[in-house]
Amino acid sequence: MNEDVLETQARLSSLGLLAAGTAHELANPLSVVKSGLEYLDKGLERVRADKGLSKGAREELGECHNIVAEMKEAVQRMLSITAELRLAVRQDSKTTECDVRDVVEKALSLTHNMLKYKAKVEKQFKHSSLVFGDESRLLQVFINLLTNSAQAIAENGIVRIESDENEGFVVVKVADNGSGIKEEHMKRLFEPFFTTKPKGEGTGLGLFLVKKIVESYGGDIQIESKVGKGTVVQVRLRAIARG
Structure with missing residues (x-):
């Protein structure tokens, strides 16, 4: 085994430990912040319900409510990121029957806020398709691919996903x-x-991990792309034969 391979393995191991530790340390305080914001939001609603408030005060409270809502969304996004970090460095894996359409729909839901201001999402699923795999790892695959698409689009784009x-x-x-x-x-x-x-x-680990996950279930991944035109990523996973 050459020095480059050993160095890469060492870096991956170190990054995994760092990611796991960082995700763990961030998750608890972020949950506290989320709970505090929810409590604050409810308090603002109670105050706004006071009929004795002036119009100006009510408008200011409305602005505060909007700010709190944005903060809650940001905290939830950070919690999702920490969850993805923990998922990326997990060593255990539970292989079960997974419906690919369900996994893709969950990935679309989790990346909705990222895509909604940039692209129209088109989807076409011929039918439900079952594969063997760990649903959380397969979810990681499609979250990564959709995130890459979102980051490649400036505005008014199209993301199409089909199976x-x-x-x-x-x-x-x-x-x-x-x-x-x-x-x-x-x-x-x-x-x-x-x-x-x-x-x-x-x-620089996103597609590397995606490829490893897909190949671990006997599949493969191919990418075609042209500058200024866009990118197509094809993922193949072994289907469970229909009875």
Whole structure:
């Protein structure tokens, strides 16, 4: 085993420990903040219900309510991120029958706030398709792909996700009309720590982990992209034969 491989493994191990520790340390205080904001929001509602309030005071309380709502959404997003971090470094895995359509719908729900201001989401599922896998890990796959699409789109974009079955595989395609990927970057997309994002943004582990998860269930992943046109990601997972 050469030094580069050993160094990569060491970095992955260290990153995993750091991510797990950071997620754990953040989860509890964020939950406290969330509870506090919910209590504050209810208090604001009670005060706003006072008929003796002036119009100006009621308007100011309305602004406070909107600010608290935005803060609650931000905290929930941070809690989701910590959950994804814990998921990414999990060592246990529970393989069961998973409905790919259900997994994709959950991923769309979790990335809704990220996509809603940037793109119209189109989806087409031919039918429910079952595969063997850990639902939480498969969810990680599609959250990552949808997040990548959202980040590649400036505004008024389209993200299309569709699934079908072909030759014993469930085939899921995630396509966007975003900025696309440069040709010289294509061959490095699945390398650990490779990223085209600015320094300090992204670890370069997203697609690396996606590929590992998909391949662990006997599947594969392919990416086609053109700069200025967009990207299509195809994930194939072994289908459970219908009885």
